[in-house]
Amino acid sequence: MQTIVNFIIPLAVLIFFIIVFTKFRKKTPGAASSPYSSGGNSSSDSGDTQLPKLAEMMGLTFEDARIPTNDKMLMNSGSRLKGIYRGVNVDIIMGGYAKEAEFTPLTATYSYEYKITKEFNFEVSNPQNKSFEVILKNKNIVSQSTGISSFDSLFSFLGDLRIPDEYLEYFGTMGWMNLKLSGNVLKFTDSFFEDTMATKGTMIAIGAINPVWKCSARSFNIDYDNVISFVNKLVDLIEVLNIKKQQ
Amino acid sequence: MTPETVIEKVQNNKPENGWAIFKYNLKYAISRILFRGLLFCVVLVMAAAFSVSALKTHQTSFILFTLVSVLFILVSVLSIVIVIWELFYSKKSMIVLTNEGVVKNFKNSLEYFPFDCITNLNATNQYSDSTPAITRRRDQYIDFRDKRTGKSINLVKNRIFGNPEPIFNILKSRITGDSFVSVRNDFYNN
Numbered sequence: 001m002q003t004i005v006n007f008i009i010p011l012a013v014l015i016f017f018i019i020v021f022t023k024f025r026k027k028t029p030g031a032a033s034s035p036y037s038s039g040g041n042s043s044s045d046s047g048d049t050q051l052p053k054l055a056e057m058m059g060l061t062f063e064d065a066r067i068p069t070n071d072k073m074l075m076n077s078g079s080r081l082k083g084i085y086r087g088v089n090v091d092i093i094m095g096g097y098a099k100e101a102e103f104t105p106l107t108a109t110y111s112y113e114y115k116i117t118k119e120f121n122f123e124v125s126n127p128q129n130k131s132f133e134v135i136l137k138n139k140n141i142v143s144q145s146t147g148i149s150s151f152d153s154l155f156s157f158l159g160d161l162r163i164p165d166e167y168l169e170y171f172g173t174m175g176w177m178n179l180k181l182s183g184n185v186l187k188f189t190d191s192f193f194e195d196t197m198a199t200k201g202t203m204i205a206i207g208a209i210n211p212v213w214k215c216s217a218r219s220f221n222i223d224y225d226n227v228i229s230f231v232n233k234l235v236d237l238i239e240v241l242n243i244k245k246q247q
Numbered sequence: 248m249t250p251e252t253v254i255e256k257v258q259n260n261k262p263e264n265g266w267a268i269f270k271y272n273l274k275y276a277i278s279r280i281l282f283r284g285l286l287f288c289v290v291l292v293m294a295a296a297f298s299v300s301a302l303k304t305h306q307t308s309f310i311l312f313t314l315v316s317v318l319f320i321l322v323s324v325l326s327i328v329i330v331i332w333e334l335f336y337s338k339k340s341m342i343v344l345t346n347e348g349v350v351k352n353f354k355n356s357l358e359y360f361p362f363d364c365i366t367n368l369n370a371t372n373q374y375s376d377s378t379p380a381i382t383r384r385r386d387q388y389i390d391f392r393d394k395r396t397g398k399s400i401n402l403v404k405n406r407i408f409g410n411p412e413p414i415f416n417i418l419k420s421r422i423t424g425d426s427f428v429s430v431r432n433d434f435y436n437n
Binding site: 104105111140143158 | 266373412416420
């Protein structure tokens with residue numbers, strides 16, 4: 001009995017206080033800063049005015065696509081550019097949120113969750129269900145050589161629908177791409193920041209110039225002409241592949 | 248194609264175009280064995296030294312400390328045995344993201360999850376406290392829910408199949424609809 005009093009009870013009390021201290025100590029300031037909050041989807045002042053302007057230039061409608069917010073929300077942004085562009089149904093979604101997690105593990109001091117969506121969707125007609133994917137070269141993915149050296153040195157080409165060499169060369173000169181045709185959607189995913197962060201580190205990613213927006217996460221000033229030129233290139237590709245959906 | 252055929256094709260070095268293959272990470276296994284072995288040795292030596300000195304003075308403390316030490320050593324040995332058990336099946340252990348689904352073979356247990364049965368995909372990062380999320384990442388888990396059974400499945404825990412991030416990114420791009428839910432960051436004290 002004496003042993004329990006002398007040893008086990010103080011130990012239990014100590015563990016209890018450690019858990020209490022761990023749970024309720026001051027929340028980390030670092031937790032509130034999502035690594036992606038300064039990305040191309042940011043709801044910064046410049047982003048708030050630039051994306052509507054881009055929509056106007058492309059003849060698309062702009063929608064505020066933020067999810068319903070609450071007091072647990074740390075970051076919430078959402079822009080949607082929709083409409084018909086050169087006869088193709090285009091849906092550009094740039095947004096994301098970060099919020100305090102509903103559940104925090106017992107020993108963790110703080111938890112938050114986030115989701116970022118940055119994609120350009122083009123509705124196509126693909127009755128044969130052909131597919132292709134252009135992604136950054138990854139040693140884990142089995143892919144075939146396309147014969148275009150500037151492309152093969154950077155990317156993996158997957159799928160059964162070969163795209164013309166001209167486009168492979170174009171992607172090669174861009175230096176980065178994440179494009180996929182699956183079902184009736186051609187989807188460009190803007191994972192440039194995340195890909196650069198994974199391969200070159202965060203500091204380089206923050207300052208790296210996105211080849212589509214022609215700006216970095218640090219300074220989000222869109223080069224409208226470049227974005228429109230890129231969208232035009234993808235619409236050209238849809239036409240060349242003969243998968244344009246009749247509107 | 249059956250999951251068994253997928254594993255067989257990878258083992259025979261005949262994977263199909265588009266497959267993403269993540270083999271069992273031997274380096275990580277060895278590092279786990281070495282770390283746990285080292286911890287085991289340190290605790291063993293400390294326990295032995297303390298026991299000898301405590302025996303002369305407090306018999307109750309000696310018994311308690313010995314019990315705790317034995318328990319700790321047993322847990323350490325068990326954790327090492329688990330990794331060694333993994334190593335026995337290491338040649339066949341892998342995750343393959345085919346064009347249709349996920350094949351996971353781990354500890355001689357083969358599972359297959361078609362992409363359209365995967366929902367609530369979630370990655371959990373664990374960070375040291377007081378550091379920005381972009382700097383120091385400790386571990387990462389990848390979980391999802393199997394629509395067929397409703398069960399939560401842990402696909403990856405830490406670096407057992409190498410860096411989990413590429414697995415998550417490729418899986419996220421291959422699953423259909425809005426099955427990707429979120430990334431979660433948990434912060435812990437060092």
